Each structure stands twice: as structure tokens, then as C-alpha cells.
Amino acid sequence: MLPAEVMQQAQAEFINWQNSGSSVMEISHRSKPFIEVAAAAEQDLRDLLAIPDNYKVLFLQGGGRGQFASVPLNIASPEQYSLHLQTGSWSKGAVSEAAKYTHTHVVAKDTVNADNKRIIPDIADWDLPEDILGNTAFLHYCPNETVDGVALHTPPKLPNVELVADMSSNILSAPINIADYGVIYAGAQKNIGPSGLAVVIVREDLLGKAQAQTPSFINFTLAAEHDSMYNTPPTYSWYLAGLVFKWLKAQGGVSAIHAKNLEKAQLLYSCIDELDFYHNNVAAEFRSIMNVPFTLANPELDAQFLAEAEATGLHALKGHRSVGGMRASIYNAMPLAGVEALVKFMREFAAAQD
């Protein structure tokens, strides 16, 4: 879902962009007008996240999953370790991909507490062998697990270890301190724009370390040297991302959207917790404010729930095929009214089954 205002603007200027007689999609990525679009999008993202000057912002391809390979290829050597905090299906996928290019070590996996709610182990309980720590390129984690709805709201910092975050489903949803990270990456299709674009934020001193086997089109250093135009970038997605960044600024920036996101999430979790009819299996401290998975007490009602929701105009509530159940994704572009409508439907559906 993209902000309605962004989609309206994009539609209005779809064929005749800035009175050029062409679509922004049709102009060369090397033309002055597109370079201006690209630079403005980068600057707006820098403003929104307060990105320091010693970080490069790259607009690449391959989505989040592409970075599972790109990150170790670019910032680690085959002799080094990548550490992995495994908290759900996305951070798990990163481990097997990294293993092609580095040694890997899983420092901890999500588990359950006494109430059988999912939690992420405290850093004090992680498995951190000294010899591995001394030969580590980075620690990878996913602060917001899209499929599982498990989130880590504060960055897990290890001394002298670069932190790499897959923020595909939570970038721009809450303020972050960029300096906590060596690399942040995000597939665009959740909070930034259309699929096919990936944003990478990388500290400059991590450039220049790519393994010889790194394909040029995913080489961070080449991308940085060529303003992400070493190869033809996904220009239309970049342009749309720029519109989304401007929309976010107009909303008051990341702090303001964070407040709205908290309000939306609280409304939905309150409904789930209040009614025995619904259940979310994540401990409160580790609940995502972007992806809210829940199950019905009686799974035989799943199909009916989804059909009635669809008929009410509430789409895409089916949980990921790997976990089943339901999942409401309430990204930045989802207005409060959308969550209110969902909660209203959920209360009515539960009441009707009594």
C-alpha cells in the first residue's frame, strides 16, 4: 500500500511529467531531470533519518533478500564470521545465504517465555565464543520480522562488531540512530515504494572491502562511486520512493509517523488482547508495530473471517503461508481509519459467533 496522495500525484503526472511530454519512466537515468529526482529523493531520505555525511545511501535492486548475499559479499571476507540473531523467517533466511560467503554463527534464536509468548533472548544470554568474536565482520538482525510480527525495538550492540539491520518492513516507521549501524538495508515494497528497489545505507569506511567474486551490479563501492548508476537503476521506483519521502516529510517526519504507528498498533493489539476470540503469540515488549499476526480461537472460522473481511473491503489479511492464521500489515501508508475499520470488523465478527 502506498499513500493515497502519492498515488494521485503519480497518476496525474504519469504521461506528462513536469510538462516534459514524457513519463519520468521514459527519460534516461543519465538525464539532468532524472538526476535531480534521484538526488532529491536521497536528500529527503537523509533528512528524514538524519543520516550522517559519512554514510552513503544507495538505491539498488534485489529487494531485501538480495542483500542477504550482497552484505557479506561487500563487507566480509570468507575467513571472517557473520553473527546472526535469528528471530523469525527473514533473519533465518539471511544465515543460509551468508554461509556461502562467510563463516556464520547464530548468537541466539527467538524463544518463548513462561506464558508461551515469543521473546528475543537478552544479549547477556547470547552464545558469544571469544575466538569467533575476535574474527567477526558483522552482526546481522532483523528488527521487524514481517512474517512473525516479532520486533526488537532497540539495536543489539556488541562492542567492536558492526551492526547490520534488515529494515525492509520497518524503515521509516520510527526514529533510529543511524550511527548505531554499519549497514541498514530495506526492500522498498513495505514503507518506501514499489517492489524492485532496495535502499542500502552504509558507513563509508565499510566500502572497498568487496570479495573478488562480488557481481559488479551489487558492489556497494561501485554503486557509491557512481551515485547508484553503475548499472541502470529502477528509475520509476526511485521516483516513487522520492514522492513517498516528500509525503512523509509533509506528515511531520518520522517522529510524527511513529506516533501514528504506535496509535494504530495499540488499537489493534488492544482489540486482540481484550477478546478471547483472537490471539497474538508475541510478548508485549517484542510486538511489531508494522505487522500484527493473530489467530482465531477456532481456526475453522479462518476462511469465513477472511471472506467477510474481504467483502467489507479489508484486504490482504491472510497470514503468510509458512505460519497460517491472520496478519494485518499496518505500514506507514495505512491510515488510522483503516485500522479502525479492521478493529470494528473484528469486534463484530467475534460478537456474531457468540
Add this chain to the structure above:
Amino acid sequence: MLPAEVMQQAQAEFINWQNSGSSVMEISHRSKPFIEVAAAAEQDLRDLLAIPDNYKVLFLQGGGRGQFASVPLNIASPEQYSLHLQTGSWSKGAVSEAAKYTHTHVVAKDTVNADNKRIIPDIADWDLPEDILGNTAFLHYCPNETVDGVALHTPPKLPNVELVADMSSNILSAPINIADYGVIYAGAQKNIGPSGLAVVIVREDLLGKAQAQTPSFINFTLAAEHDSMYNTPPTYSWYLAGLVFKWLKAQGGVSAIHAKNLEKAQLLYSCIDELDFYHNNVAAEFRSIMNVPFTLANPELDAQFLAEAEATGLHALKGHRSVGGMRASIYNAMPLAGVEALVKFMREFAAAQD
């Protein structure tokens, strides 16, 4: 440039696609409606190019340049050779990238004939050492060099060597016999759709050979097994490509568009050859029908030529920065009227300098 009819349709249904209340950009790539879009695009491309059933069609990312790495990683071993016919800047770029993953051997480079016109050496004159031929995974060439305007209109076939073609700038411009090729690939942004999408056509028996170091998101076999949805594909570009394929069918298919392309190219080359004022440096047999580079007899007039062309509504005529001069790209979407307007301007500009 995309066909005007395609852009109009895309604009009309930009926000409310098929009365869904959403943009096609906003629906999940795993949803039934998108899977139908994706499958229809593939089938239309199969129809247009008469792709046999034993070839897979993949919709990937990374443009043409991404495939410089993907092809050797997917179908060659590090011990094998990739052969390269080097006829311009694109096929040259493929050599250095392939060298990361295979041994490489350049069989021939473009040269000039007695008239100082660029030609591609005949296969009889290639450097083909027996020991290398016996250990070769594929021969790579670029049938249409975008920057140089050099084309090879018949596929160069070596016995028992798979042929790989970078058709980024000429796919769908003329009929081809798919069975001549092991792999055909194309970045989308010339004749297919917006940038950020790459189409790969690969014969099934070449799958399953990927090197261990191949990033999963560019693994042809994984893509084939998951209908190009192992990772999130660039959905909007895929949809637009589908509209372009339907438009091409409505134009009468590839044979019909080829006839139009020949007419456009002949009109432009005739103007260049007729007037001493303009010059194209490629021998007639090897001239591209997509990209027509030319120089002015007096390069000091270049800036004036470009400025007056721009004022007449003729855009993007500046040659690639690596070669200078002018270049008219007359892809499928360029109507005959566009080339007529260009030729009229060129004749008038030349006359005005007398």
C-alpha cells in the same frame, strides 16, 4: 520510450486496477490477480517469440549488466571457458565480469574494412584454439550494441557451444529462432518496459548448474522453480511489460514490428548516407536497426544541433558519453512519424549550414 497506448492504459488504471480499488503496484506478488498478470505476460512473450516449451522464461532484476555475472554463475563452472565476441562496449563489459567466474577467451573483436567502416569478423576468421573449444561453457555476444550501433543480424553458431545473447536493445525487434540459443537475456528498459526488470530465456537443460557462490536471488534454477517469485519481483514493471507484449501482439507481432523497424531505420540511414553533412561509421551489413549513431561533419555544430533538435521536440539525441556524436534510438515504441520528424529536422539543419 514506451508505446503511447500502453502509457494511457497504465495511467487510466493506475489507482484503481480492474476495479479493485488498489493499484496493481500495491497488490501482493503472491495474490491470485497478480499471478494472473504475471502468467499472461509470460504467455504473451512466449507467443510473440515462439518460445519452445523446453525454455523457461524468467522475470528478474539487475538489468542487462546484472546478467553479465548471472549467466556465467548459472551455466558455467570456474574451470570452463566462456567465449566472447566483442563488438562494442556492452559485449566488452561482459568479458571482465565473466572473468570473475570462468576462464574467458575473446574469439574476435569488431574491426574496420577498407572503407574504414566498422565490421564484425566472419566466424572463419575467429581465434578458436582447439583446447579451449573442448572446455567451453558458452559463447557470449551482443547482437545489437546500443552505444556503437553495431549489429550482428544472424546468430554466430559454433558446433557444441551454447550461444548466449545479450538482447537488451533488440529483443522483440525482429523474429529470432529461440532454438539457436542456450540463454537470451534483456534488460527491459529498451523494448520491453521500465528499467529494473530483466527477462531471461533459458533452455531447461542448462538449469541446475549454478556455482555454489551464486546469490540465490540471481539463481536461474530457483527462479524457474518459483515462477520468478523466489524473492519479490518488480511487480509493476512486470505488469507494464505485459501491457507492452499485448500492444506488440495488437501491432501484428514481431514480424510486423520488424517491417516497421526496417522502414524507420532505412529512412534514417538514407538521410545520413545521402548528405555529406552526416556520417555513420558502420558497414551496411552490420548496422543496427535500433540505435543509429552518427556524427556531424563539423563537430563544432554538435551543441547547436542538439539544442535545435530539443527545441523541435526531438529528445535524447546525444551520443553515449563514451563515444560522443549523436545517436537516435528508434526502438519498437518509436513511431515512423518520429523518425520522419527527425529526418526532416536533419535535412533542414544541414541545409541551413550551407
